[in-house]
Each structure stands twice: as structure tokens, then as C-alpha cells.
Amino acid sequence: MRYRKLENSGLKVSEVSLGSYLTFGERLNxxxxxxxxxxxxxxGINVFDTANVYQSGRAEQIVASALKSFPRNEYIVATKAYWPVGNGANSRGLSRKHITSQVEASLVRMKLDYIDIFYCHSFDTETPVEETLRTIENLIMQGKILYAGVSxxxxxQLEEAVKIADAHLWRRIIVHQCEYSLIKRDIEPEIIPYSKNNGISQIVFSPLAQGILTGKYNKLIPKNSRATNSNTNKFFNRLFTKGNLEKAAQFESVARELGLTLSQLAISWVLANKNVSSALVGASSTQQIEENTSSILEEIPEDVMRKIEYIFNRKTHLQD
Known part of the structure; x- marks a missing residue:
């Protein structure tokens, strides 16, 4: 396993992170x-990602409990808040009240003294960004959060957060969590260049495009797969198209030429962008996590990169 620094910090994260959405406490006991x-x-994975709403807090409990047998300084716990956790008027969002209560609740559930990375799980149009950032700064000063991120x-929105933090001499956000894969590349034109220039790294989820870049779906959705879960359909259905399946099949032939699985080359491609510090994957078996952490290329040959870009009909991938 290789490690990369989150920009504008000394924190080193594994190139592959493990997520808990729809797995721990739902698909797995x-x-x-x-x-x-x-x-x-x-x-070698040292980043374990969860959120207060994943399995209604159960994912946080399971992740923290499983990690208790390891030294606390050797792993990074990331969690989030924004989405509703109740029916009250202040049970969602990024207000001082909601963030403070949810950080406290997460610490209690996980039986931890601090959260390594706290993410704002979405942008809150109803709360001033200054209020959100001031609250996070206070929690960092209290030692309850070490690093701040957004998702x-x-x-x-990133630009506003940086300007406000700088104006108040607060700590900047250092990481942005977002979707990124060969099929979903929205962050390339604006977010990545801005982030590179302002010390913000990406930790990206769905690098395998909701499983399409694993080859397991082909033309049918297997029973009991994540794609059959009503919570993921809205994400999966966007990507599950005939065109994307055809591209995945061509991409798989390129992976085979390199002696890799489709998943391994897809993760290697995401990590070829140096603003990406880690690829966040889910796993429902030890075999899956082993495959997704092995044979990750440190560098993809230029001729292979050209083949990949030809298949997906996009401009040259950002590697600097």
C-alpha cells in the first residue's frame, strides 16, 4: 500500500480507503x-469512512468497534453530518447546533475522543458558510476534530469556504469527497484545478462507477447486489446504460493486457490524477478488498492511457 498526503496538511492517507455505505450493518452483520x-x-488501508446517517449510526458503531483492537494512531476515522437524523427543525444541515450535536453523538457512538476527518456531507443553502466554518474551527480547537472536509x-462553494477561512485566519478545509470515475468526470474542469491551487485534496467515492467498472453486471443486475437496493438505484441507474457497459467491456480488454482486473485498472486510473489522494471503495468480502488493494499501478503507461481515453472519448487525463 502506498500513501499520499492530504494537501496543505501532514496527514498521510492510504491510496485506497474503505467505506461503509450500505455494507456494514446492512449487507454485513x-x-x-x-x-x-x-x-x-x-x-495497509488506514482510512475508514462512515457517516452519522449510514445505517442510522450503526455503521459508525461497527467501524469503530472493529478498529478498537488496533493502535489509535495507526488509523483514520472519517465521518460526516448534514442529512436528517430526525424530524425536528434543527435535525439536519450545517448549523452550529446540528454540527455540534452530531459530532458529540458520533463520538459517543464510536467511543472515540476525536474524529480524524469531519466532512460537511453536503452544502447547506440555509446556513451561512461562516457559521459552519466557525463551528468546525471551534471543534478543532477543542480537540474533537483534527481535520475538516466537505463533500x-x-x-x-469551495472558493467561498477558502476565502472565509483565510479572512478569519481559520484552518482551511483540506479534503473534498466526491464521486469520480472514468464514467463520472464532472470534477475535472473546475474543481480539480481550483483544489490543486488551494491545497485541497480529493478522496473520491464510486471509482468503480457503482460496480459497472467491475464487469460483474454485464447486461444483467445480479440478485442481492448493491444495485438492487432502493437507496442506490438513483445513483446506479444514471450510469447503467448500454453505452457504458460497452465501454466497460472494451476497458476490460485493456486491463487484461496488463494482467489486471477491470477494477484494479479503474482504481489505478483514478489515482493517476495526483490531486486524488485516495480512492474510496466498499467491500462485502475480504476477497473484494484484497482485489481492490492489490496490483494498483504507480503509473499508467502513456500508450495505455491513450487507449483508455479513446474508449471513453474524453480529453487527456490530468496527471500532474
């Missing part, structure tokens, strides 16, 4: 989840 988490740790913000 606590014992099964622990086996996957322990395997990931022994393979699914656009370039203008």
Missing part, C-alpha cells in the same frame, strides 16, 4: 464487517 475491516487494515461542493 457486525462479525462479517469486522472481518472485512481487519483485512483492510492488515492490507459534493461545487467550485464556487
Amino acid at each position: 457486525e462479525e462479517e464487517s469486522a472481518r472485512v475491516i481487519h483485512k483492510a487494515f492488515h492490507l 459534493n461542493w461545487n467550485k464556487e
Whole structure:
């Protein structure tokens, strides 16, 4: 396993991170989840990602419980808040009240003294960004959060956050979590260039395009797969097209030429962008996490990169 720094910080993260959305506490019970988490740790993964709303807080509990047997300084726990956790008027968003209560609740659930990375799980149009950032700065000063991040913000929102932090001499956000894959490349034109210039790294989810870049779907959706879950259909259906399946089939032939699986080359491609510090994957078995952490290329040959870009009909991939 190789490690990369989150920009504008000294924090080193594994090139592959393990997520818990729709797996720990839903598809897998606590014992099964622990086996996957322990395997990931022994393979060198040091970032374990969760959120207060994943499985209604159960994912946080399972992740933290499984990691308790390892030294606290050797792993990074990332969690998030924004989405509703109740029916009250202040049970969602990025207000001082909601963030403070959710950080406290997450710490209690996970039995931790601090959260390594806290993400704003979406952008809140109803709360001033200054209020959100001031709250996070206060929690960092209290030692309850070490680093701040955001998820699914656009370039203008990132820019506002940087300007406000600088104006108040607060710590900047250092990481943006977003979707990124060969099939979903929205962040390339604006977010990546802005982030590179302002010390913000990307930790990207769905590098395998909701499983399409694993080859497992072909033309049918297997029973009991993540794609059959009603919570993922809205994401999966956007990508599950005939054209994308055809591209995935061509991409798989390129991977075979390199002696890699489709998944391994897809993750290698995401990591070829140096603004991406880590690819966030899910896993429902120890075999899956082992495949997704092995044979990741440190550099993709130029001729292979050209083949990949030809298949997906896009401009040259950003590698600097």
C-alpha cells in the first residue's frame, strides 16, 4: 500500500480507503464487517469512512468497534453530518447546533475522543458558510476534530469556504469527497484545478462507477447486489446504460493486457490524477478488498492511457 498526503496538511492517507455505505450493518452483520475491516487494515488501508446517517449510526458503531483492537494512531476515522437524523427543525444541515450535536453523538457512538476527518456531507443553502466554518474551527480547537472536509461542493462553494477561512485566519478545509470515475468526470474542469491551487485534496467515492467498472453486471443486475437496493438505484441507474457497459467491456480488454482486473485498472486510473489522494471503495468480502488493494499501478503507461481515453472519448487525463 502506498500513501499520499492530504494537501496543505501532514496527514498521510492510504491510496485506497474503505467505506461503509450500505455494507456494514446492512449487507454485513457486525462479525462479517469486522472481518472485512481487519483485512483492510492488515492490507495497509488506514482510512475508514462512515457517516452519522449510514445505517442510522450503526455503521459508525461497527467501524469503530472493529478498529478498537488496533493502535489509535495507526488509523483514520472519517465521518460526516448534514442529512436528517430526525424530524425536528434543527435535525439536519450545517448549523452550529446540528454540527455540534452530531459530532458529540458520533463520538459517543464510536467511543472515540476525536474524529480524524469531519466532512460537511453536503452544502447547506440555509446556513451561512461562516457559521459552519466557525463551528468546525471551534471543534478543532477543542480537540474533537483534527481535520475538516466537505463533500459534493461545487467550485464556487469551495472558493467561498477558502476565502472565509483565510479572512478569519481559520484552518482551511483540506479534503473534498466526491464521486469520480472514468464514467463520472464532472470534477475535472473546475474543481480539480481550483483544489490543486488551494491545497485541497480529493478522496473520491464510486471509482468503480457503482460496480459497472467491475464487469460483474454485464447486461444483467445480479440478485442481492448493491444495485438492487432502493437507496442506490438513483445513483446506479444514471450510469447503467448500454453505452457504458460497452465501454466497460472494451476497458476490460485493456486491463487484461496488463494482467489486471477491470477494477484494479479503474482504481489505478483514478489515482493517476495526483490531486486524488485516495480512492474510496466498499467491500462485502475480504476477497473484494484484497482485489481492490492489490496490483494498483504507480503509473499508467502513456500508450495505455491513450487507449483508455479513446474508449471513453474524453480529453487527456490530468496527471500532474
